[in-house]
Amino acid sequence: MSTIQWFPGHMHLTRKAIAERIKDIDVVIELLDARLPASSANPLLAELTGNRPTLKVLNKQDLADPARTPVWLDWYNAREGTRAIALDASERAPARRLADGCRQLAPNRRGMARPMRVLIVGVPNVGKSTLINTLSARREAKTGDEAGITKQEQRIVLEDDFYLWDTPGMLWPRIVVPESGERLAASGAIGRNAYDDEEVAMALLGYLKQHYGAQLDARFRLGLAPEALAALHDDELLERIARKRGAVMSGGRLNLQKAAELVLVDFRAGAIGPITLETPEDWRVWQAAADQREAERAERKSEQRKRDDRRARNRAQDEGG
Template structure:
């Protein structure tokens, strides 16, 4: 099942970014530290060209610290890119952000050449909360759901530092299937675009292999890591449902209710600090997605060519 979500306001955001980026010195992309590859927008890379970029792995206090460091190192190894981790406890996010932007665009600064920065990110990545923390007042609307910010706005962080905030934006087609599930699990995708039970089964498949101990502790499963890893994902969800009281009359487990409980626990960090992908895993997923997308495009082109030849044959 491929998860896709690109409502109308995202198309307008795309147009706004393409227009704004002409005058921008640095692009900040806010990522979810729990899924740093899946929450990076490939469309943004295409639209902003070779502009210097700062990757902020936000919500790092919700992610696996070992994996956050691996991702920061991975992004810092890329050209014209810097990466840092942030979370709600950061004492001076504005100072760090300005410092990093000046490293990326050292010729900008001062009233004569103020720094012009565009900040972007997928929905529900914590961008608006971060902006409010930096500015010291509520300038951006926040909410624990996708698509709260709908309009572009300019925010002055210093006399010579202008920040343009844009609505959260995904991309028209998510070619990495695993990324679609991870984005849905994080809350970056609108609720009407996915089936919660399927998303949670995919989430549990990853957790039972990489964070089995956390599952055992949270849901009092009474199983060791190997036993948890050996369970089929729907068996695990059923067991969690029983442990959490998601049971209907007749003793049947309400899998929808169980899925909602797991999803809430993941998003609230009740299970623990979890990262859903490593750089190496994401590179494999991306390569597979690109290959599949190229094959899809080749079939589409071949079909279009066949239709064109058919029309020509009918006219002769």
């Protein structure tokens, strides 16, 4: 599967807005999807925010694997200048923990003379608007389950001395880890025109059958033993789900597009069960492979430039001769 890419024009503007706004910001909140804590983290954030103290918020923890979330929190909390908490943005109670996390990262920012200034960033559809509505107890931000709802920066006063700037959801210009693109697409962070539902659903099923086979079997009533389920090819698994869910067209042909949509909708809604699609060790392996590919790509480009330069010099010599 090729790496999924999605970077609409408004994201270029968001990137510029963050670079400008960050000059006056004390703490950055990066909202992550607790089901894909590394894949939903923006690799350009440190560059964009000038290494400001960062609060990593693993959102939608109610949809994530409760055994894996603490592992990810430890992974992020081990970083300098970083704190990590997990929450469900639809709840009111965690709001104080989020504010306290920011205060701990910037303890000198308090009172009207030195108010706390916070920028919140995250990938599309990660629950940022819902969180802001919860924190402010008002319908400040538009919400929806479509990637890219928020299109402009918004300023919200959470407390007299606590100002929060919301930005539109933003990815990065080139996703170099294919597994990251698959997971972002599965979560709904990427616009539907940028990926194939069947390919993304099969990649999702390929992971679920290995790590969450019991939940997968129960949800779709497949009636398969764990070994039999794990041995199925991803396309065969999607076909079985199509039959079980009645995704059949005239003539008995399977509607795999419809089956793929059902799988993705169920995953996004948490209907399959609490699931986390990656571990820190998974991420290290994927990132190392991506770094190797990028190094090889850079080497190929360098060699191509050298060949182009030699050809240009040879042409110049021929013309001069």
